[in-house]
Amino acid sequence: MTTTVSFTIDSPLGPRPATVAYERKGAGEPLLLLHGIGHHLRAWHPVTDILAADHDVIAVDLPGFGASDPLPEGVPYDLGTVAAALGALCATLGVERPHVAGNSLGGLLALEMGRERLVASVTALSPAGFWSQAERRYAFGALRALRTGARALPYAAVRGLAGSAAGRAALTGAIYARPARRSPEAVIAETLALRDATGFEQTLAAGGSVRFTDDVPGLPVTIAWGARDRLLLPRQGVRAKHTVPGARLVRLPGCGHVPMNDDPALVARVIRDTTMRRPPATATARSTAMTTTTTTA
Structure with a gap:
């Protein structure tokens, strides 16, 4: 069940009110789930129940996306401001240093929250911010094309396309390796979420110069990449x-840019493996092995 909560965020313009939507279920150590640009918290539905067996799961609609209000006028959608807003949200919900898992934009925000020591562990699924300039331009062009298409299609057309496997592939094939697995209702909802996202342009503009260049020492961190990611190419991992x-570093065989739908069991396992890891013994710990996780189709 989706709930809204209001709280105050610190911004370059001073304290400002914010209201976001979230869903919460399960029990255990808290786990914050963050979606990508143009998406909404329902992106996590394929894995929420699995994760809720061990965690107090809080899936959030980021400001300006899904059912959440946009940020107040004049407040930037930059990385630091949104990460601080998520920290303020956690404080309002009575959650201290949750684990966090994020996809795409959400993965970048998860890493920033880790860098700011706001969380206990980080799982970043195909996170933004590790692109070359050419790769960023390609990804932003693809996102703008998806947004334009979603805004141009009448609702009846979206509903009609979502009714067939080929239509679901046309609507969501850029982000899923297995779009036919997504239900028609979910595809309709996320196409409308992309169409109506009030924070889309501001977030894209804020990300134009973003690259994540800092380490995240002293925390368990997993960076996982879909082997069939067509939006942010796997070499960025x-x-x-x-x-x-x-x-x-974990490879997700058979998964696209939003892997939670393509292989829910694998993604849930990767997240749970991270939340159960102990922090490194020292902030200078180094790991050189690349982990490859496999699963059956």
């Missing part, structure tokens, strides 16, 4: 490993 050398 190698750059991420060089940037965060203590991270575990």
Whole structure:
């Protein structure tokens, strides 16, 4: 069940009110789930129940996406401001240093929250911010095309396309390796979420110069990449490993940019493996092995 909560965020303009939507279920150590640009918290539904067996799961609609309000006028959608807003949200919900898992934009925010020591562990699934300039331009062009298509299609057309496997592939094949697995209702909802995302342009503009260049020492960190990611190419995972050398780098066979739908059991296992890891013994711990996780189709 989706709930909204209001709280105050610190911004370059001073304290400002914010309201976000979230879903919460399960019990155990808290786990914050963050979606990608143009998506919404329902992206996590394939794995929420699995994770809720061990965690107090809090899936969030980021500001300006899903059912959450946009940030107040004049407040930037930059990395530091949104990460601080998520920290304020956790404080309002009575959650101290949760584990966090994020996909794409959410993965970048998860890493930033880790860098700011706001969380207990980080799982970043195909995180933004490890691109070359050419790769960033390609990804942003693809995102703008998806947004334009979602805004141009009448609702009846979206509903009609979502009713067939081929139509679901046309609507979501850029982000899923197995779009036919997504239900028609979910595809309709996320196409509308992309169409109506009030924070899309501001977030894309804020990300134009973003690269994640800092280490995240002293925390369990996993960076996982779908082997069939067509939006942020898997080679970016190698750059991420060089940037965060203590991270575990995991390959997700058969998965696209949003892997939670393509292989829910695998993604849930990767997240749970991270939340159960102990922090490195020292902030200078280094890991050189790349982990490959396999699963059956």
